[in-house]
Amino acid sequence: MVKFDRDAVDYSLYLVTGRELLPEGKDYYESLEESLKGGVTVVQVREKSIDTGEFVEIARKTKEITDKTSVLQWACATPPPTTKNCTADPTDCTGAAGLHVGQTDMPVDLARSLLPKDTIVGISVSNVKEAQAAVDSGLVDYVGIGAVWWTGSKDLKGKLCLGIDGVGEVLDVLAEGEKQKGKVIKSVAIGGIHLPNLPQLLHGCPSPKHLKSLDGIALISDIVGFTNPEHAARKLRTVLDSYHRVRKDQGGLHAAFGFNACGEAGYMKRSGKELLEAAAGLIAVVRESTPLAHQITNIVVANDSANATLAMGGSPIMASAEQEVGDLSKVISGLLINFGTIKDRAGMLVAGKAANINKKPIVFDPVAVGATAFRRETSKGMRPHQNMRDPQLTLRVAELLQAWQPSVIKGNAAEIGALAESAEVASRGVDSVGSGFANPAEVVKSLARKRRCVVALTGKEDWVSDGQTVVKLSNGHEYLGVITGSGCMTGSAITVYTGAASQSVKQAYENESQIVQGDIFAATIAGILVINVAAEIAAARPDVKGPNTFRSALIDELYNLRADALLERARVEVVES
Numbered sequence: 001m002v003k004f005d006r007d008a009v010d011y012s013l014y015l016v017t018g019r020e021l022l023p024e025g026k027d028y029y030e031s032l033e034e035s036l037k038g039g040v041t042v043v044q045v046r047e048k049s050i051d052t053g054e055f056v057e058i059a060r061k062t063k064e065i066t067d068k069t070s071v072l073q074w075a076c077a078t079p080p081p082t083t084k085n086c087t088a089d090p091t092d093c094t095g096a097a098g099l100h101v102g103q104t105d106m107p108v109d110l111a112r113s114l115l116p117k118d119t120i121v122g123i124s125v126s127n128v129k130e131a132q133a134a135v136d137s138g139l140v141d142y143v144g145i146g147a148v149w150w151t152g153s154k155d156l157k158g159k160l161c162l163g164i165d166g167v168g169e170v171l172d173v174l175a176e177g178e179k180q181k182g183k184v185i186k187s188v189a190i191g192g193i194h195l196p197n198l199p200q201l202l203h204g205c206p207s208p209k210h211l212k213s214l215d216g217i218a219l220i221s222d223i224v225g226f227t228n229p230e231h232a233a234r235k236l237r238t239v240l241d242s243y244h245r246v247r248k249d250q251g252g253l254h255a256a257f258g259f260n261a262c263g264e265a266g267y268m269k270r271s272g273k274e275l276l277e278a279a280a281g282l283i284a285v286v287r288e289s290t291p292l293a294h295q296i297t298n299i300v301v302a303n304d305s306a307n308a309t310l311a312m313g314g315s316p317i318m319a320s321a322e323q324e325v326g327d328l329s330k331v332i333s334g335l336l337i338n339f340g341t342i343k344d345r346a347g348m349l350v351a352g353k354a355a356n357i358n359k360k361p362i363v364f365d366p367v368a369v370g371a372t373a374f375r376r377e378t379s380k381g382m383r384p385h386q387n388m389r390d391p392q393l394t395l396r397v398a399e400l401l402q403a404w405q406p407s408v409i410k411g412n413a414a415e416i417g418a419l420a421e422s423a424e425v426a427s428r429g430v431d432s433v434g435s436g437f438a439n440p441a442e443v444v445k446s447l448a449r450k451r452r453c454v455v456a457l458t459g460k461e462d463w464v465s466d467g468q469t470v471v472k473l474s475n476g477h478e479y480l481g482v483i484t485g486s487g488c489m490t491g492s493a494i495t496v497y498t499g500a501a502s503q504s505v506k507q508a509y510e511n512e513s514q515i516v517q518g519d520i521f522a523a524t525i526a527g528i529l530v531i532n533v534a535a536e537i538a539a540a541r542p543d544v545k546g547p548n549t550f551r552s553a554l555i556d557e558l559y560n561l562r563a564d565a566l567l568e569r570a571r572v573e574v575v576e577s
């Protein structure tokens with residue numbers, strides 16, 4: 001048996017066996033050896049429908065193979081060996097280092113009483129209640145949290161998929177347990193995890209309250225299902241290793257968010273002046289790179305948003321058909337998803353997923369999200385639908401924020417209030433009413449932490465946070481409040497600027513695990529400032545007599561705007577960092 005320290009087990013890439021998923025002609029033991037070469041760190045023998053004798057034989061042979069490496073192997077409690085040649089302890093007859101039990105398998109207290117002292121015991125949990133029971137038992141070393149997403153590898157028996165938010169909630173239960181009992185419970189996520197959605201999981205999984213992260217991922221099909229499992233495991237390893245490297249390099253909250261605000265140097269606190277300089281610097285980047293801003297927006301503002309995008313130096317493409325947005329995603333710089341008239345739900349879901357996979361920033365503008373239950377539910381997420389098999393159907397009904405990870409959420413007070421589940425600010429249709437939040441800095445900061453993205457709250461003053469720093473921006477003109485679509489244009493501007501920021505950093509600092517790169521925070525500030533400073537200049541023009549002439553002048557001034565004007569006029573105040 002491989003010697004191991006129970007507390008120092010490397011759970012990072014946990015392979016669950018699934019012989020039924022092997023490609024035709026691929027031998028199980030050959031596949032196993034190859035996946036170990038690719039960097040698997042734990043193997044669990046999972047056999048659900050064979051006799052005990054066969055189970056024991058497979059588990060023993062598997063162990064012979066893992067024993068040639070430093071990888072640990074454990075057995076699965078099902079089927080429990082019951083033949084007279086075996087004790088009821090599956091690890092005893094297979095030599096496994098650990099035992100994994102499901103909720104309907106051998107109870108953990110019984111397993112513990114049968115097992116040698118040093119055996120590792122893990123249990124599957126699919127909700128907060130089961131996680132709490134695992135903590136309360138004080139008997140488990142780790143939990144398998146899942147299913148995260150729909151999977152064909154296990155009958156979920158009607159249980160809800162957790163989604164990334166659900167994984168975070170479970171991790172918070174473990175973190176609370178650790179605080180109270182002083183016992184660390186390790187965790188792996190499982191179910192529907194594949195190479196393309198791994199960065200999304202890693203980005204979103206730190207728990208919202210305690211920022212506790214996963215210790216690893218467990219998979220069947222994304223390793224076993226390939227003819228070259230070594231290559232499959234190696235690719236997963238690259239993402240995992242890069243994630244851990246970034247966390248180590250950058251430390252703290254920002255690394256947990258996965259945003260690379262400052263390149264390899266990691267997160268740096270910046271003054272208002274530094275942030276303004278970074279934002280103003282992006283004006284030239286936009287003009288030089290003409291970022292392609294894909295916008296799924298509403299019929300009311302589409303024309304103004306497209307013209308504003310061009311005037312800023314971007315290139316707009318308004319496209320919402322679900323059949324084309326995936327393809328488009330490969331060539332765009334950034335994506336805007338504007339709720340607006342909320343008709344293109346399928347397009348929004350497909351485009352967002354594709355943008356995450358292609359590492360393009362997504363700006364989410366939840367227009368009037370508080371106005372109707374339909375909008376609220378569409379933005380927030382109804383997990384049951386994620387169980388549905390047909391991916392198209394899943395995409396049509398699954399909810400946006402469960403389906404993809406935004407880089408920026410931008411909204412007025414009513415919209416941000418609705419997403420933050422605050423009753424402080426009411427909405428009237430698409431507008432916000434009342435005097436706003438008593439503490440807007442706290443609102444944007446906590447929503448940024450909860451949603452793991454930059455949050456911008458617009459209005460007379462704008463508040464922007466990346467979950468750590470909060471800035472207040474005090475430019476603009478009241479005319480912006482009396483033309484339609486100024487908020488939507490701000491969304492387009494943020495898309496242009498985040499797109500440019502992300503694409504400009506790509507060559508310089510490649511990181512496999514990050515969902516998006518670039519100075520998303522400064523780019524969000526830039527997008528807001530560009531609209532507001534151009535508005536001030538436009539409103540002061542002698543030819544501007546009211547909202548309609550202002551609207552045309554605004555496009556002109558966006559076209560004429562130079563970095564100097566931003567540096568001179570913009571008022572950026574760091575209120576918290």
Ligand SMILES: Nc1ncnc2c1ncn2[C@@H]1O[C@H](COP(=O)(O)OP(=O)(O)O)[C@@H](O)[C@H]1O
Pocket residue numbers: 411412413430431432458459460461462475476477478479480481485486487488490528531532
């Ligand atoms: N009274 C105002 N004074 C200055 N700027 C404003 C004012 N109202 C809105 N803005 C600016 O106009 C843009 C749109 O904001 P807002 O009106 O909050 O969006 P929405 O159109 O989504 O309700 C933002 O850039 C914001 O800073």
Ligand SMILES: Cc1ncsc1CCOP(=O)(O)O
Pocket residue numbers: 016124146147148150151152153154190191192193218219220221222
């Ligand atoms: C065993 C198990 N438990 C929850 S989901 C699952 C199956 C995971 O398989 P895949 O990685 O192929 O989605």
